[in-house]
Amino acid sequence: MRLKHTITVLKKEVLDIARDKKSLFSNILLPIIIMPVLMLLVGSGTKKFTQEMKENITVALTQESASPEAQEFLKNQIAIHDENIIIKDPVENPEEAVKTGYVKLVVVLDKDFQIKYERNEPFSIKILFDDSKSSSGGSVSVLERAIEKFNNVTTNKRLEEMGIDPEILTAVVQEKVNMTEGSPGNMILSMLLPMLIAMLVAVGGIPAATDLVAGEKERMTLEPLLTTRASRLSILLGKYFTINIFTFVSVLSTLAGFVISYIINPETITMGMGNVGGVKLQPAAVLLTLAVIVLMGMTFSGIQLAISTFARSFKEGQTYLSMLIFAVMIPSYASMMMQANDIKMYMFSVPVLNTISSLKMILGGVFDYSKLFLALGTSVLYVVLALYLSVLMFKKESVLFRS
Amino acid sequence: MIEIKSLTKTFGSVEAVKNISITVPKGEIFGLLGENGAGKTTTLRMLATMLKPTSGTATLNGYDIQKEPDRVRGELGILFGGESGLYNRLTVAENISYFGELNNMDKKSIQNRIKYLAEVFEMGDYINRHAGKLSKGMRQKAAFARAIVHDPNILLLDEPSAGLDVSAMIVIQDFIKMQHQLGKTIIFSSHSMVEVDKLCNRIAVIHKGSLIDTDTVENLKTKNKSDNLEEIFIRLVGEKQ
Numbered sequence: 001m002r003l004k005h006t007i008t009v010l011k012k013e014v015l016d017i018a019r020d021k022k023s024l025f026s027n028i029l030l031p032i033i034i035m036p037v038l039m040l041l042v043g044s045g046t047k048k049f050t051q052e053m054k055e056n057i058t059v060a061l062t063q064e065s066a067s068p069e070a071q072e073f074l075k076n077q078i079a080i081h082d083e084n085i086i087i088k089d090p091v092e093n094p095e096e097a098v099k100t101g102y103v104k105l106v107v108v109l110d111k112d113f114q115i116k117y118e119r120n121e122p123f124s125i126k127i128l129f130d131d132s133k134s135s136s137g138g139s140v141s142v143l144e145r146a147i148e149k150f151n152n153v154t155t156n157k158r159l160e161e162m163g164i165d166p167e168i169l170t171a172v173v174q175e176k177v178n179m180t181e182g183s184p185g186n187m188i189l190s191m192l193l194p195m196l197i198a199m200l201v202a203v204g205g206i207p208a209a210t211d212l213v214a215g216e217k218e219r220m221t222l223e224p225l226l227t228t229r230a231s232r233l234s235i236l237l238g239k240y241f242t243i244n245i246f247t248f249v250s251v252l253s254t255l256a257g258f259v260i261s262y263i264i265n266p267e268t269i270t271m272g273m274g275n276v277g278g279v280k281l282q283p284a285a286v287l288l289t290l291a292v293i294v295l296m297g298m299t300f301s302g303i304q305l306a307i308s309t310f311a312r313s314f315k316e317g318q319t320y321l322s323m324l325i326f327a328v329m330i331p332s333y334a335s336m337m338m339q340a341n342d343i344k345m346y347m348f349s350v351p352v353l354n355t356i357s358s359l360k361m362i363l364g365g366v367f368d369y370s371k372l373f374l375a376l377g378t379s380v381l382y383v384v385l386a387l388y389l390s391v392l393m394f395k396k397e398s399v400l401f402r403s
Numbered sequence: 404m405i406e407i408k409s410l411t412k413t414f415g416s417v418e419a420v421k422n423i424s425i426t427v428p429k430g431e432i433f434g435l436l437g438e439n440g441a442g443k444t445t446t447l448r449m450l451a452t453m454l455k456p457t458s459g460t461a462t463l464n465g466y467d468i469q470k471e472p473d474r475v476r477g478e479l480g481i482l483f484g485g486e487s488g489l490y491n492r493l494t495v496a497e498n499i500s501y502f503g504e505l506n507n508m509d510k511k512s513i514q515n516r517i518k519y520l521a522e523v524f525e526m527g528d529y530i531n532r533h534a535g536k537l538s539k540g541m542r543q544k545a546a547f548a549r550a551i552v553h554d555p556n557i558l559l560l561d562e563p564s565a566g567l568d569v570s571a572m573i574v575i576q577d578f579i580k581m582q583h584q585l586g587k588t589i590i591f592s593s594h595s596m597v598e599v600d601k602l603c604n605r606i607a608v609i610h611k612g613s614l615i616d617t618d619t620v621e622n623l624k625t626k627n628k629s630d631n632l633e634e635i636f637i638r639l640v641g642e643k644q
Binding site: 004398 | 476481489
């Protein structure tokens with residue numbers, strides 16, 4: 001094997017792919033444009049959706065229960081506890097009213113509620129909502145909280161009238177303190193970013209890998225190349241490093257799109273779920289995690305090269321290689337809801353999962369170096385195995401000349 | 404000089420080349436004549452160290468294809484017919500230069516050689532054009548130039564004029580003759596009897612992986628009492644069946 005030959009192959013392959021305008025557009029330019037558009041659309045959609053459930057909670061009584069007293073009660077005793085609750089005129093058909101968007105919720109009050117209220121007896125308020133409509137189902141909690149407040153105010157007033165301190169009803173006061181550093185946006189980011197990076201690293205090199213062996217086989221350019229003085233290993237390594245380069249170019253251009261989204265509106269990268277920040281990153285941990293990401297890219301480049309070598313044609317290569325996404329999707333989805341401290345030690349040794357886990361850990365502000373070194377060590381092992389597999393394929397004539 | 408000794412290649416249960424032995428002295432144009440699938444390309448692929456023989460071996464200018472594949476590849480230039488195997492997004496000069504570098508040539512020698520080959524193959528007008536934009540004839544000339552950029556002593560030509568128009572074919576044939584005059588050893592595979600008759604000193608008739616006969620074109624004609632190589636080929640193949 002000669003390093004000079006590997007560099008020659010690498011330079012030629014990079015030049016060859018760089019001249020392919022379609023590849024350049026889909027691998028570099030498109031992610032830079034599409035990411036901000038996508039993030040802005042999803043982010044603003046999510047924000048609108050959450051706002052919709054918190055604001056403009058339109059409520060109406062049913063025609064049967066809509067006495068002037070009931071209307072008055074709803075307005076002055078319930079809606080008064082939340083400025084987002086808007087009382088509308090009574091409705092005849094509750095289902096229709098929610099469906100058409102006239103109101104989000106419909107309320108049914110006992111006909112004799114006034115008498116019961118004055119007698120200090122409980123009466124019922126029935127909330128009618130449509131769970132298949134997020135603006136209706138999601139608004140229930142707002143009205144529930146307002147009713148709860150009315151309950152508290154009324155109970156306290158009644159106790160005070162009886163000369164009893166309302167505190168007697170409170171045995172314990174609970175207080176919740178979140179010990180995690182950072183804002184709520186970090187949680188969303190630690191769910192999304194590791195998955196996104198893992199997927200990009202796994203598929204970023206596919207167009208280059210497909211072209212470099214399966215494509216060469218189809219175009220009959222591989223055979224003359226094998227008759228030069230360059231050894232098969234030199235040729236293979238040249239192609240391998242090319243795939244690596246295009247994997248990371250693709251990842252970086254997508255991340256550039258991500259950064260552009262952040263610059264336009266910081267909340268877009270957490271899908272409108274708040275800002276990120278507050279976590280103090282440790283440089284050593286960040287470097288170890290970056291190394292794990294790079295090693296995952298090198299593993300996938302090796303696997304892609306082996307698959308591309310096995311394929312008879314460009315199309316067959318594309319079909320096989322597109323299945324690689326499942327190798328990332330399964331561990332990504334399985335660990336999506338996990339937070340930094342939920343990740344078990346063994347997960348740092350499983351391919352793909354070790355990258356996702358390392359990223360989740362540092363984004364969650366947890367820095368366990370034994371776990372990071374385990375991820376690094378196993379990643380090196382996977383690179384060696386993937387490269388060995390591709391060398392094995394490239395040297396096997398029954399595979400290389402399969403037609 | 405090329406010495407093929409009991410060369411055999413099997414793919415699973417298919418015997419593509421069966422125990423072929425041929426000696427081609429230095430400076431000879433030797434024709435491999437056979438129908439499609441006769442085993443010509445497999446034989447050339449083994450000589451070019453792309454495929455490993457199942458048994459037997461061959462030496463090219465003294466280098467064994469199994470023991471010294473790198474040295475063997477340094478001795479030879481190979482051209483496959485049909486598809487030219489050029490990189491479409493590279494220019495003709497870049498295609499040639501790439502193979503020059505992979506054959507351990509320095510940049511200056513490559514540039515000199517490109518100039519020479521552009522002149523010989525009349526490629527001056529399109530040497531800096533992308534290969535994907537060339538006609539089939541232009542592409543085949545460029546592929547030929549790329550195969551011999553390192554000035555190899557042995558040429559393995561697998562149907563080099565397949566699919567070419569007459570003028571491109573003449574350029575290729577003239578260049579083969581020129582290489583012959585320069586003392587290069589050439590194995591020329593073809594199913595075109597006319598071309599083999601025109602170019603080769605000696606020929607081997609191969610059928611279903613086996614060597615049927617080897618001789619000079621003249622001797623084959625005398626032995627078979629015919630001036631028509633096609634007729635002789637049909638007779639030899641027919642006898643084997």
